[in-house]
Amino acid sequence: MLLGVVSCSAADPLDADVPGVEPDVVDAEDIRLTRQGDPDAYRRLIERHQVHVAKILWRFSRDRSVHEELVQDVFVEAYLSLNTFRGNAPLSHWLARIATRVGYRYWKEKARQKEAEAFSLAEWDQIADDRNTVEQLDANQAASLLHRLLEQLPPRDRLVLMLRYLEGYDVAETARRTGWTKTMVKVQALRAREKLRKLVERSGMELI
Amino acid sequence: MNWEEKFMLLAARARAEEIPHVNVAPEVLTLLTSGRPEPLTVAENLWMWLAAGASAVAVPAAVVAVSAYNASMGPLREIVNSISWAM
Numbered sequence: 001m002l003l004g005v006v007s008c009s010a011a012d013p014l015d016a017d018v019p020g021v022e023p024d025v026v027d028a029e030d031i032r033l034t035r036q037g038d039p040d041a042y043r044r045l046i047e048r049h050q051v052h053v054a055k056i057l058w059r060f061s062r063d064r065s066v067h068e069e070l071v072q073d074v075f076v077e078a079y080l081s082l083n084t085f086r087g088n089a090p091l092s093h094w095l096a097r098i099a100t101r102v103g104y105r106y107w108k109e110k111a112r113q114k115e116a117e118a119f120s121l122a123e124w125d126q127i128a129d130d131r132n133t134v135e136q137l138d139a140n141q142a143a144s145l146l147h148r149l150l151e152q153l154p155p156r157d158r159l160v161l162m163l164r165y166l167e168g169y170d171v172a173e174t175a176r177r178t179g180w181t182k183t184m185v186k187v188q189a190l191r192a193r194e195k196l197r198k199l200v201e202r203s204g205m206e207l208i
Numbered sequence: 209m210n211w212e213e214k215f216m217l218l219a220a221r222a223r224a225e226e227i228p229h230v231n232v233a234p235e236v237l238t239l240l241t242s243g244r245p246e247p248l249t250v251a252e253n254l255w256m257w258l259a260a261g262a263s264a265v266a267v268p269a270a271v272v273a274v275s276a277y278n279a280s281m282g283p284l285r286e287i288v289n290s291i292s293w294a295m
Contacts, residue, residue, distance in 0.1 A: 043233045046232060046233040051230075071230050083249065127214070129214060139226070145218065146219060
């Protein structure tokens with residue numbers, strides 16, 4: 001095995017920050033050491049990036065055990081393809097793409113098994129259509145509502161709406177994350193928005 | 209406020225949500241040390257494809273060789289059977 005004896009400390013991820021050193025430089029050194037079989041180097045990489053990866057995957061699953069498994073999958077996949085990482089972009093960008101792919105795969109699998117959570121449009125309607133009410137809504141409640149609302153759409157539409165509007169990424173970043181072209185992102189976003197409009201206006205119930 | 213503005217405002221609220229803390233390092237390292245495959249190097253990849261190619265040739269060749277052997281053994285087996293009383 002490449003990773004021999006592994007010692008895992010429960011260090012706080014923030015401890016991994018090295019003052020005065022660019023994170024990318026620290027990452028590059030730990031990537032080099034990981035490729036040479038140093039398990040502690042990979043542990044440091046995980047601890048440094050797991051918060052970022054967890055944040056991305058929380059949009060894909062709000063079930064804590066599933067969420068944690070998805071985060072694990074990202075780091076296992078990243079390790080197995082670490083030799084393909086060329087270091088031209090920060091590791092966090094590369095991990096974000098893997099996380100998006102892992103999350104999307106999970107959505108597709110869930111959609112195949114028709115496991116969407118029950119969602120009533122009454123929940124959407126209950127929130128009054130005035131700015132103040134929405135702005136005073138609990139962040140967790142808002143995120144949960146949008147998660148279940150978007151779950152009613154096919155994974156492809158859901159992904160583009162999530163990246164563009166929930167994460168607030170522009171077309172270029174969405175294209176980078178998904179591996180689609182910018183044109184495809186624009187077209188997909190347009191279609192997805194239309195499906196969402198139909199859904200909230202109760203005229204598109206045959207979406208999945 | 210139309211549905212889209214409402215959606216955008218909800219999305220903005222959702223961005224402020226706190227994410228659960230995770231620490232997956234021990235599990236990931238355990239998975240990687242307990243029989244998960246290591247990343248393949250370029251040389252290993254080449255060997256893998258070479259082995260796959262060799263197997264693809266070897267299996268049909270073995271089938272042909274066994275049939276040829278059986279066919280050629282016919283006359284010999286007759287001779288052996290005819291003198292088996294002497295053995």
